[in-house]
Amino acid sequence: SKLQWSTAISTVVFAWLFAAFWSMMPLLGWGEYDYEPLRTCCTLDYSKGDRNYITFLFALSIFNFMIPGFIMLTAYQSIHQKFKKTGHYKFNTGLPLKTLIICWGPYCLLCFYAAVENVMFISPKYRMIPAVIAKTVPTVDAFIYALGNENYRGGIWQFLTGQKIEKAEVDNKTK
Numbered sequence: 001s002k003l004q005w006s007t008a009i010s011t012v013v014f015a016w017l018f019a020a021f022w023s024m025m026p027l028l029g030w031g032e033y034d035y036e037p038l039r040t041c042c043t044l045d046y047s048k049g050d051r052n053y054i055t056f057l058f059a060l061s062i063f064n065f066m067i068p069g070f071i072m073l074t075a076y077q078s079i080h081q082k083f084k085k086t087g088h089y090k091f092n093t094g095l096p097l098k099t100l101i102i103c104w105g106p107y108c109l110l111c112f113y114a115a116v117e118n119v120m121f122i123s124p125k126y127r128m129i130p131a132v133i134a135k136t137v138p139t140v141d142a143f144i145y146a147l148g149n150e151n152y153r154g155g156i157w158q159f160l161t162g163q164k165i166e167k168a169e170v171d172n173k174t175k
Helices: 005-027 049-086 095-116 124-135 137-148 148-162
Strands: 033-036 042-044
Touching: 005 049, 042 049, 049 095, 095 124, 095 137, 137 148
Parallel strands: none
Antiparallel strands: 033 042
């Protein structure tokens, strides 16, 4: 079924309100922001590791990493089952979830480690790596979508080379 405008607008509004809620909580006292180790921008202050940080971290992880991961897992499994029935695979349905885990996993591990141990002994350059990897997610997701979708892939190829990709016709005749 087609996505209705009202559903799309409601989803976008929910996403913005959800993001605003979680980004405002440290400003209102639950969690805390501080500069990243190289002082280029701000992130969660995981240097304290107090109860305030730990409760915010666990709530943030559940609602922004685990639940979206579970939704992605079940949605892409459903898509995979549909592809399996039709025999027409359009893209690797496991790739978006793997990307989420690979890109956000190191940052989550660092934050969880900070909940139980002092992470300040780790060099600032090394503490910065998980944050930089996490920030690549929008770009990586765009490439996955563009290169994983045959319509976009053909359009990108045509844009870059000026050549249109002709789809190979399958010969179903038996010899």
